[in-house]
Structure formats: C-alpha cells, structure tokens
Amino acid sequence: MLLYDARRSGNCYKVRLMLARTGIRYDRREISVTDRSDREHLIGRTANPALRVPTLHLDDGRFLAESCAIIWFLAEGTPLLPADAFERAQVLQWMFFEQYEHEPNIAVARYWLHIAGLEDIDPKALAAKQEGGRRALQAMEHHLTTRAFFVAERFTIADIALYAYTHVAEEAGIDMRPYPAIAAWLERVAAQPGHITIDD
Amino acid sequence: MLLYDARRSGNCYKVRLMLARTGIRYDRREISVTDRSDREHLIGRTANPALRVPTLHLDDGRFLAESCAIIWFLAEGTPLLPADAFERAQVLQWMFFEQYEHEPNIAVARYWLHIAGLEDIDPKALAAKQEGGRRALQAMEHHLTTRAFFVAERFTIADIALYAYTHVAEEAGIDMRPYPAIAAWLERVAAQPGHITIDD
Numbered sequence: 001m002l003l004y005d006a007r008r009s010g011n012c013y014k015v016r017l018m019l020a021r022t023g024i025r026y027d028r029r030e031i032s033v034t035d036r037s038d039r040e041h042l043i044g045r046t047a048n049p050a051l052r053v054p055t056l057h058l059d060d061g062r063f064l065a066e067s068c069a070i071i072w073f074l075a076e077g078t079p080l081l082p083a084d085a086f087e088r089a090q091v092l093q094w095m096f097f098e099q100y101e102h103e104p105n106i107a108v109a110r111y112w113l114h115i116a117g118l119e120d121i122d123p124k125a126l127a128a129k130q131e132g133g134r135r136a137l138q139a140m141e142h143h144l145t146t147r148a149f150f151v152a153e154r155f156t157i158a159d160i161a162l163y164a165y166t167h168v169a170e171e172a173g174i175d176m177r178p179y180p181a182i183a184a185w186l187e188r189v190a191a192q193p194g195h196i197t198i199d200d
Numbered sequence: 201m202l203l204y205d206a207r208r209s210g211n212c213y214k215v216r217l218m219l220a221r222t223g224i225r226y227d228r229r230e231i232s233v234t235d236r237s238d239r240e241h242l243i244g245r246t247a248n249p250a251l252r253v254p255t256l257h258l259d260d261g262r263f264l265a266e267s268c269a270i271i272w273f274l275a276e277g278t279p280l281l282p283a284d285a286f287e288r289a290q291v292l293q294w295m296f297f298e299q300y301e302h303e304p305n306i307a308v309a310r311y312w313l314h315i316a317g318l319e320d321i322d323p324k325a326l327a328a329k330q331e332g333g334r335r336a337l338q339a340m341e342h343h344l345t346t347r348a349f350f351v352a353e354r355f356t357i358a359d360i361a362l363y364a365y366t367h368v369a370e371e372a373g374i375d376m377r378p379y380p381a382i383a384a385w386l387e388r389v390a391a392q393p394g395h396i397t398i399d400d
Binding site: 045049050051062064065066067068069070072073076085086088089090092093095096097099100101103104136139140142143 | 249250
C-alpha cells in the first residue's frame, strides 16, 4: 500500500497509528501541507476528488480517502471496530464529531500557530477557533468523566480519531489543565500495545 | 422513536429522508437553530454531548447523534448501504467529505443568508464560505461526470448525505449553472421512490 502522507498532520497520523496496529507494511509519500499548489498533479482527482491527505492507494489499484473512512476500512474485522450495529454507529458518531467540531477548530489553530507559523494571524479568528476547540474538549471531558474509552468501554478507532489532534491541542494554544478526564484517557491510549507517536 | 429535529436543517432532513424510506414511524421535536441558548435543557449532554440536532432517541432509551452516523445506523441491512467492505468505506469517504468540505461552507452560508437572515454578514467571510462551497461542488461535479450515483453506481446514503445541502445550495448564494452533472444527479435522487422534500 502507498499512503499519501504528511508527517505532522493529525489526520495522516490516525492512519499511521491504525496501520501500526495491523502490522501491514506500506510506503509513505510526503505531501506538503503548507504548499498546496501542486496537489492536482501530486495526488490527482481520480485518487481523491478533494485532493487531500491522507489518501490510501491499495495494492489492487483502488484509492480511499478521508482519514476516518480509511481507518474504518482498515479496522474492519479487528477488535478496534465493534461488531454490534449500535456500537458501530456510536464509533461513527464520535468520528463525525471529530471531523466537524474538533478538527476544524483545534487542527486549524495548531496549523496557524505551529505548522505554518504564520505571523499575521487574525487574533479574533484564532480566538474563535480556540473557543470552538474548548467546546469540543468540554463535550469529550463530559463523556470521559464516567468512561475509560469513547465507545463500548474499550479502545476503538473512535479513540484513535480523537487522539490525533487532542494530544497536540496545546500546540493550538489551548490550556489542557481543565480536562483531567481527557488527560487520563490520553495516557490510556498512549499505553496501548503497538502505539506509535506522531513523529515515528 | 423521537427525533430532535429542525425543519429547515439539511442535517435533520437527511434523517427524515432516510426514515421515510424505512417506513419507521417516529415523533419530531422541533429545536430552534437560531436560538441555541437552552439546548443544555432541551437536548441535554447525556443525549448528545455536542448538543446538536439531529439527535435520535431510540425506543429502548438509547441516543444516537450526528446525522451521518444516524442514517448509517438506519440504513444497515437495507439496499441503501452496500454489503461490500470497500464500498461501505467509500460511502463513509463521501459522508466525511460532506461534513468537512461541503456542509461547513454551504450550510453556513445558507444559514447566514436564508435561515438567520443576518443583516450584518461579513462579506469577506461569506465569500470565503461560498468559495469553499464551490470547491466542494467542483469535486462532486468531477466525480459525477462519469457516474450516476456517488458509490457502487446505485442510490446509497452517500447520496442522501450530499443531497441535503446541495439541493438548496442556491440559498447559500451559489450559482449552480456550472454543475450540469450535479443537476442531473439531483433529479435522479428526487425521483427515488419514497422521496420527501425538506418541507414535508
């Protein structure tokens, strides 16, 4: 398999985390997340009409895009994706929450501050992203106060999806001290067998 | 079942469209999308930590949130969700695309212009949302130029998810004339048996 990848992207890290757990060998092709001018050529609309990373090129020639769709596909038949229909839907609920409420706030603020290192960030726009990030973290904190993991009381791809940008939320300029249940959950995820870091 | 609903929300419409196809009877509880001040009381964090509509309250007391997770759950075992693992992942790819690239642009611009009817919209912010919406539509147009539906050449919940806000994209101030393949697809979706409109 070939992963169209970006080392510091949390979305790509989800896929690498999942692949590390499966033991599947794969190649990585680094795509810039700061210079997006050549993506039509580097990725192509046949591979991914949205021209984003991660995109996975399977050995049979087919392509799959969107980080959460890719980890769902790789987790099928493993303990990381429950068999029960309602629990599977709950995994999806948290993955859609991650892509709608969490990533567009925390990942974007982190990108501005930490990845692109922009010097002319609009302070009002940054504050709005950080405030949206804190709202998402508050929802997670509420859920985790009575739970060890997001779904079915065990480690699933819902945890992988939410771990990716939560564990680097401080790089988005967000103070994580108000979220003790999240802090304990981050440690539980990092202690899973086969865990790799975003820099591995 | 009880659906925490908002009549003009495309996200809620996805669930109503799916429920109409299943024939399941359900009750609707209208939640305001303009006054969100009382959601902690009206929905509650146990039902949905993100306090959003749609949220579905099942007859056994359990709750499910996020429009695409709900329609996935309702479609399981029906022809609207393929059985093949790769096709299922492709359905998810397009549903995540919808929630990340499409809805945050088109639904938000539509909300500002058409639902909330704001008089002090920042023209730069509106233009950015409309431009993001056109990028998403361009990706859809490219995909549909050689296809009748998004996945597996038949009507699936990927089509339901993308139909919801695409068929009202003009309410976001977006000219739809550059997208003939999308126009033909919108007609195919609306011609499906059991189709209902957003106002039904």
